[in-house]
Amino acid sequence: MSIGMKILNCTPRALKRATACRLCRANPFPSFGARFKSGPYGYIQAKSLFFSKNGEPEDVLKLHTHSISPTLPPSSILVRALAAPINPADINTIQGTYGSKPTFTSLLGTPEPSIVPGNEGVFEVLSAADQSSTLQPGDWVIPAVSQIGTWRTHAVFGEKELLKIDKTGLTAIQAATVSVNPCSAYRILRNYGPSSGLKTGIPARPLELGSGEWFIQNGANSGVGRAAIQLAKLWGLRSINVIRERASDEETTALRKELQDLGADVVVTETEFLSREWRDQLASITRGGREQIGLGLNCVGGKSATAIARSLGQGATMVSYGGMSKQPVLLPVGLLIFKDIRFVGFWLSKWNEKDVVGRQHMINDILSMTKNGQLVDVPTKEISWEWETTEDTLRNAVQHGLDGFQKGKGLLVFGDT
């Protein structure tokens, strides 16, 4: 997604020494640290993770060192990275299994056409091509478009590819993690819900904020799940939350407690959820069906998705936004026909494209809740990316960025590169 820019690769000798190459001797941005190797032409040294073919991150991900010309193309912005999460969609993009496949390009100057992964992150503006730009050095920006490629120390983006955020009172981690998981939870809870007895079978209304209406979700301890719990609490909705058992009972109890502290009304383990007793438990939660569950969130698939669907009330909607189990969603026909449950998918990228202004409002709303302490920081597993950090270290960190994600998602945190 980064727009055309002039790139010169540094000499191997210069790279080996980790000093300026012959083209990079002076530093045009002295305030941004000594690591900006620059010369008479003001070239910036940068590093990018990239892949030139699809596969497992540990097999295909490489680190590229290159130079960025300080002569920026019109309407472009030079930025340095502060933090960038590792999301499941990023891994799927590298594997080639994601819904949209970015194009391999020669922009980065890699031996073969390549893609820089990373869909989410926060950058600091170093300079703008146009004096009149609304973006000024020191501003924080997040991607305004999908698949911008955030896993790199520096980049030149088109001004329209970036969205400025008010950094006051925010940490880089909060800013880096705002635009995927909390936004998904926000959109789904605000836009989907049961059919309200309308004339045709298709339209459905959103859940009514402040009404205490129920929704149910699996993968409740995921980033989206945790955001949904907190937003529901803030918005006057009630949540039933399905989690997988942890390695020990103590850990399960601790997680249950953690989600309850976030505002979860009901937390149930997957074993309880898939057992015969769940029906009675559900009847008691919904007061014998007097309070129907109008919305289900599914990020698992397989049996868990079917059980979510079976828990829903007449005319409800089940929104699938992920498929962690890699099992298809399996729907008894009766749920479709007689219970009038509708099954839809949710893809944040599409929403963002369709409703740019709505997205800005949503981001501001979420950031304001974050600043107010109404949204708790998502647990992260920080991976430090310093100038010296090796390709092996980064590749390994990405490959395992999702392991044990319940304890925190992988987050690349950039040093003063």
Add this chain to the structure above:
Amino acid sequence: MSIGMKILNCTPRALKRATACRLCRANPFPSFGARFKSGPYGYIQAKSLFFSKNGEPEDVLKLHTHSISPTLPPSSILVRALAAPINPADINTIQGTYGSKPTFTSLLGTPEPSIVPGNEGVFEVLSAADQSSTLQPGDWVIPAVSQIGTWRTHAVFGEKELLKIDKTGLTAIQAATVSVNPCSAYRILRNYGPSSGLKTGIPARPLELGSGEWFIQNGANSGVGRAAIQLAKLWGLRSINVIRERASDEETTALRKELQDLGADVVVTETEFLSREWRDQLASITRGGREQIGLGLNCVGGKSATAIARSLGQGATMVSYGGMSKQPVLLPVGLLIFKDIRFVGFWLSKWNEKDVVGRQHMINDILSMTKNGQLVDVPTKEISWEWETTEDTLRNAVQHGLDGFQKGKGLLVFGDT
């Protein structure tokens, strides 16, 4: 559904002789044939199929002979049956697997509370309780509500449970088969279609009549399928029709020809449809994806439903209205999330309840197309129900009413009982 009425069972001796019982000596409706056994009280002899517990029709279906008092409750209508089809939903109702379960009542006077099956059919009005009724002797009526119980020679219904149709130019078979299958096809084609790039993920628009937009359906030779083919042709839509292979190639070719004659644009066998070549064939039909398929109709489930879903274009809707294979619908998560396909069920009964006026217009529209010869009669396998027809014969006919349904659906045709 029939309203309260006074019923007297005839004496066994009278039944054995198939003559009037001691309460039934005169015939208050002489114009309706000698079979109306009646006496001083004007009681009508009637026969009803019924079941008092769920199970296979051959196990639980029984024939009850009873008398109907000519003194009708206010706002009620006495009718005699002309024809009533055997639909899959009727069998499922008897089996107890249907979505709505009618209540076993004592209205019929059977030894145990019972239900009269049959959801569709046409009756002739014999008399109305109120002189001012809009229904007059000789009028034809079809059920205005679900589960009215059509498998009986005579009945007393509430006036509001019946919908008068203009019988001019119609056969009883045409009138008896108008309200389930053609209505389902009509509703689905007129109300469901792809998302039209609207802001939220849920709303979808109907197919645009006259545009040549594509839909795809399995079970294309079913009653709904045949109606959909013909309606699509009349309305300027195009259909891709999946049929199961017949016993011989000749029969398959004949069926293919038959559906093409009805107006099918493309007919494909399930084997072709589930093969690897289908993707290329589909690309050629849709001109390399330039003409996306916006709507899928599924009455099969299992692999066939998944293949229908995979054939659909971005943002399309798949409507399930049946599950003949008894296999659940299996959805790869990517179809939900990345292709934004939405999956809904269609239940005509619910539509009829929600939109009574719309249903009347639809019935009139379909009957007018039938009279114009624009809709071909659905193939039927007629089962004659005369006064003498035995319980065994009827039970057996119902049990096998759906066998070889591609050659015609079972239809009870009443003699001058």
